[in-house]
Structures are given as C-alpha cells and as structure tokens.
Amino acid sequence: MAAKPRPKSDAPDASDRVSRIREGVTAAILEHRLLPGTKLGEDEIGEIYGASRTLVRTALQQLAHEGIVNIEKNRGAFVARPTPADAREVFEARRLIEPTIVDHACEAVSPAWLDRLQRHLAEEREAELRGDARASVRLSGEFHRLIAEMSGHSIYLGFLKELIARSSLIILLYRRHDTPACGTDHHAGIVAAIRKRDREAARAQMLSHLDEIEAELFLKDPATDELRLADVLGA
Amino acid sequence: MAAKPRPKSDAPDASDRVSRIREGVTAAILEHRLLPGTKLGEDEIGEIYGASRTLVRTALQQLAHEGIVNIEKNRGAFVARPTPADAREVFEARRLIEPTIVDHACEAVSPAWLDRLQRHLAEEREAELRGDARASVRLSGEFHRLIAEMSGHSIYLGFLKELIARSSLIILLYRRHDTPACGTDHHAGIVAAIRKRDREAARAQMLSHLDEIEAELFLKDPATDELRLADVLGA
DNA sequence: CGGGCGAAGATTGTATAAAGTTTCGCCTGT
DNA sequence: ACAGGCGAAACTTTATACAATCTTCGCCCG
Numbered sequence: 115m116a117a118k119p120r121p122k123s124d125a126p127d128a129s130d131r132v133s134r135i136r137e138g139v140t141a142a143i144l145e146h147r148l149l150p151g152t153k154l155g156e157d158e159i160g161e162i163y164g165a166s167r168t169l170v171r172t173a174l175q176q177l178a179h180e181g182i183v184n185i186e187k188n189r190g191a192f193v194a195r196p197t198p199a200d201a202r203e204v205f206e207a208r209r210l211i212e213p214t215i216v217d218h219a220c221e222a223v224s225p226a227w228l229d230r231l232q233r234h235l236a237e238e239r240e241a242e243l244r245g246d247a248r249a250s251v252r253l254s255g256e257f258h259r260l261i262a263e264m265s266g267h268s269i270y271l272g273f274l275k276e277l278i279a280r281s282s283l284i285i286l287l288y289r290r291h292d293t294p295a296c297g298t299d300h301h302a303g304i305v306a307a308i309r310k311r312d313r314e315a316a317r318a319q320m321l322s323h324l325d326e327i328e329a330e331l332f333l334k335d336p337a338t339d340e341l342r343l344a345d346v347l348g349a
Numbered sequence: 350m351a352a353k354p355r356p357k358s359d360a361p362d363a364s365d366r367v368s369r370i371r372e373g374v375t376a377a378i379l380e381h382r383l384l385p386g387t388k389l390g391e392d393e394i395g396e397i398y399g400a401s402r403t404l405v406r407t408a409l410q411q412l413a414h415e416g417i418v419n420i421e422k423n424r425g426a427f428v429a430r431p432t433p434a435d436a437r438e439v440f441e442a443r444r445l446i447e448p449t450i451v452d453h454a455c456e457a458v459s460p461a462w463l464d465r466l467q468r469h470l471a472e473e474r475e476a477e478l479r480g481d482a483r484a485s486v487r488l489s490g491e492f493h494r495l496i497a498e499m500s501g502h503s504i505y506l507g508f509l510k511e512l513i514a515r516s517s518l519i520i521l522l523y524r525r526h527d528t529p530a531c532g533t534d535h536h537a538g539i540v541a542a543i544r545k546r547d548r549e550a551a552r553a554q555m556l557s558h559l560d561e562i563e564a565e566l567f568l569k570d571p572a573t574d575e576l577r578l579a580d581v582l583g584a
Numbered sequence: 585c586g587g588g589c590g591a592a593g594a595t596t597g598t599a600t601a602a603a604g605t606t607t608c609g610c611c612t613g614t
Numbered sequence: 615a616c617a618g619g620c621g622a623a624a625c626t627t628t629a630t631a632c633a634a635t636c637t638t639c640g641c642c643c644g
Contacts, residue, residue, distance in 0.1 A: 366628095400628090400629095401628065401629050401630075402629090402630095403627090403628060403629065403630090404627095404628075404629095422635095423634080423635050423636060424635090424636070424637095
C-alpha cells in the first residue's frame with residue numbers, strides 16, 4: 115500500500131554523481147562562466163568532479179539533449195552557440211508556452227507559493243543591488259522556472275527548463291547593452307498578478323516581459339562564418 | 350554557400366549504431382510491440398543489435414529523456430506507463446503547440462511538401478485498408494511529425510516528437526474502443542486546409558482533431574495498483 | 585504449514601583499457 | 615620559401631572487466 119514515491123526518470127535533484135556534474139556544468143554555462151564555443155573535455159571535467167569519463171559523458175549527453183551543449187562526432191563537446199534563427203525559435207516558443215504557464219500558476223496559488231515567490235524577488239533585488247551579474251542571470255532564469263513548477267505541469271516544466279537554458283546563452287551572445295537580463299520590476303508585476311489570481315493580466319505581463327527581453331537582442335540574420343569568426347575575436 | 354554547415358547535435362537520423370538501437374526500440378514501442386511496463390534488459394537488447402552494453406545504455410538514456418522509457422536506479426529500464434495525469438498534460442501541451450505548428454506549416458507550403466503529405470495520406474489509407482494496426486499507429490504519429498518538420502521550427506519539432514511518442518503509449522493504455530488511433534479523414538482535412546493556406550481553418554481542424562483523440566480515451570483518475578494489475582491481466 | 589532470514593544468481597553502475605579518428609606539428613621536395 | 619604529405623599525440627569512441635545492488639529461491643524456525 116505504499117503511496118508509491120515514484121521518483122520518475124528525471125528526478126529534479128537526484129543526488130547521484132552524474133546529476134552533480136550536470137548541474138555544475140549547467141550552472142557554469144547559465145552564469146556565463148563558460149562561454150559559447152568552449153570545449154568541454156571529458157578528462158578535464160572528470161578531474162574536477164573526481165569522476166571517471168563514463169559519468170562525465172553521461173552528463174554531457176544529457177546537456178546535449180537539453181540543447182546547451184553540442185556534441186560533434188569524434189571531436190568532443192562544446193558549449194552551444196545558438197544562431198539568431200535558434201534565438202527566434204526559442205523566444206517564439208517561450209511566448210507560446212509561458213503565458214499558459216502563468217495562467218495555470220494563478221490557479222495553483224497558495225500562501226506557501228506566494229512566500230516562495232516573494233523570497234525569490236528579494237533575492238533578485240539583492241543580487242542586482244550588489245551588482246552580481248552572475249547571480250542575477252541565474253536568478254532571473256530561476257524565476258521563470260519557479261512559476262513553471264508552481265503550475266504543476268511537469269511537461270511544460272521540462273520544456274521550459276530547456277528554453278530557459280538556451281535563452282541564457284542567447285542573451286549572452288546577442289544582448290545589445292549590458293542591461294540586466296530580465297527586469298526585476300517585471301517579475302514583481304507578474305507576481306502581483308498571480309497573487310490577485312488575475313489570469314489575463316498575468317498572461318499579458320508575461321508576454322510583454324518576454325517581448326521586452328527579445329527586443330533588447332540584436333539578432334543579425336546572416337550569421338555567416340566570417341561574422342562568427344568576428345564574434346569569437348571580439349569575445 | 351554550403352546549405353548545411355553544421356549537422357547539429359541531435360541529427361534526426363544519424364546512422365551510427367546508438368541511433369539504430371534507439372530507433373529500433375522506439376519503433377517497437379510506438380508500434381505497440383513492446384507494452385508499457387516491459388523490462389528492457391541491457392544484455393538482451395545488446396544481443397539483438399550486436400552491440401555492447403555501453404551503446405545500449407546510451408540509447409536507453411536518450412529514450413528516458415524522451416519520456417517513453419523509465420530508468421529505475423539499480424533496477425533497469427522499462428517501457429513507460431503514463432498515468433492519466435500524464436496523459437492530460439500531454440494532450441494539453443499538444444493542443445497548445447500543434448495549432449501553432451500547422452499555422453507555420455501553412456506558410457511553408459510548397460509543391461514538394463504537398464506531394465510528400467499526399468503520399469503520406471495514401472500510405473495511411475493503405476495501411477488502414479489492409480488492417481495493419483501497427484503501421485497505422487506509426488503512420489498516424491508520423492503525420493503530425495511531418496507537419497512539424499514542414500513548419501521548419503526545430504524546437505517545436507523536438508517537443509512534438511516527445512509528445513507524439515508519449516501519446517502513442519497513452520492511446521495504447523487508455524483507448525476505449527479499438528478505433529484507429531487518428532482518423533485519416535481528419536488528416537486529409539488538415540492537408541486540405543494547408544494547401545489552401547487557410548491558417549485559421551488549419552488551426553481549428555488540428556485542435557478538433559486532438560480533442561477527438563482525447564475524447565476517445567478513458568482517463569480514470571486514481572490508477573490504483575489494483576486497477577493497474579487488472580490492466581495487465583486484461584492485456 | 586506459513587513467514588522470515590540468507591545465500592546464490594542475475595543485473596545494473598562504474599572504472600579502466602583497447603581501438604579508431606581527428607588534429608596539429610614537422611619534415612621533405614620542389 | 616612554401617605547399618603538401620607524413621606521423622605522432624590527444625581525444626573520443628567502444629568494449630570489457632570489476633564492484634555494488636537487487637531479486638529470487640531455498641531453508642530454517644516458529
């Protein structure tokens with residue numbers, strides 16, 4: 115009669131070693147410590163985490179499936195370098211999915227969740243105040259993921275995790291100015307709408323928030339090899 | 350000028366050995382030759398494909414990420430058994446994403462694509478006529494994937510591939526009657542709308558098509574262990 | 585005769601070693 | 615001096631061997 119814990123396949127924070135590697139590398143990419151194009155050698159990572167290449171390889175394959183790492187046959191794994199076309203696709207998908215997610219989040223609202231959101235906003239403000247760009251980037255993505263968790267839809271959550279990870283890379287590559295990745299004010303507005311259970315307002319604010327993020331990107335179209343090279347040299 | 354400078358990480362039909370295993374197992378699951386709950390032993394599969402466990406393991410991990418296989422620690426891999434709650438999430442996601450996909454497909458329409466769709470419809474009708482249930486199930490899913498490919502959005506395509514695979518399992522588990530998985534007529538109607546570039550009609554038809562599929566499912570809620578057992582014995 | 589304990593078997597998780605491929609430096613020939 | 619090719623080093627890929635874990639079946643005890 116056990117209630118069936120049912121850890122499912124992709125337990126969010128499984129404490130096994132491959133998850134530690136995956137989350138470590140993910141954090142490094144999302145906080146922009148690892149730049150797009152960086153080679154991720156198996157020995158190198160294995161040394162850092164004290165694991166054999168078998169585990170590292172598993173973690174890298176998962177990251178490849180999430181789209182933030184490219185694995186080239188017989189050449190190795192590299193931090194992904196999304197093209198402008200990729201960027202447009204990612205943001206189009208987010209504009210489609212995230213309004214629906216906040217909609218559901220409005221129905222799942224509870225004091226515990228509101229508290230959690232409030233604490234997150236405080237964390238974001240704090241990071242922004244002390245000018246910690248890395249923490250800001252990470253927290254900014256976590257806000258969106260938090261709302262997806264709140265919605266209770268595991269499929270949307272899985273999709274969005276992928277989209278957020280890719281977005282972080284895109285923002286790094288194509289942001290015009292060094293403005294904060296997401297406006298904390300927008301996030302506060304979204305939380306306010308959720309608190310009032312105003313689904314329409316929440317949808318609208320989420321949509322305009324995403325539009326604003328994308329508007330700050332400079333998505334030049336051709337992305338020819340020459341321009342790519344120029345990017346690398348400039349970086 | 351090279352049309353394909355980068356094969357990307359998840360090439361759809363890479364001809365390496367792990368892809369062969371993955372596609373073989375996927376096909377078996379999607380054609381309902383492997384039933385939910387079936388254990389997928391590593392040695393067993395490795396023997397079949399003449400590969401070592403390393404490659405089998407890689408393939409199984411990919412399938413786990415796609416959601417059609419569950420990997421339980423120290424126990425092995427099993428064909429996934431989606432719950433009714435999973436089923437509702439999958440179809441909600443499809444209702445959100447697929448109308449947008451056909452919308453884009455309408456803009457990408459070309460004689461070559463129309464021909465491809467037409468040939469696919471013929472294949473579906475043929476399979477249905479000769480009562481080949483396995484081929485029908487497979488082709489039915491491939492129709493939706495074809496439209497996603499047509500839309501040109503690789504992210505939507507990736508998401509939908511996952512959703513289609515899970516849908517196939519869901520339909521197997523929860524279908525009321527032995528009706529064909531998808532009405533071929535509906536597919537023909539959708540193609541007609543695409544040909545006319547009537548985006549609104551295409552969206553509407555796709556939506557009602559999905560509604561109809563879900564309506565034929567019997568998503569009992571509790572899914573207690575006793576009922577599960579009854580399912581197995583009945584199958 | 586039923587239930588619990590325990591050892592044997594089987595299966596997965598992990599590490600290490602062998603094999604194949606790519607890349608880059610170096611050398612030779614023109 | 616430069617272009618082209620040869621070769622070694624480094625890396626990924628694949629296979630195999632070892633360790634840890636779970637399952638199963640038999641046996642003993644109540």
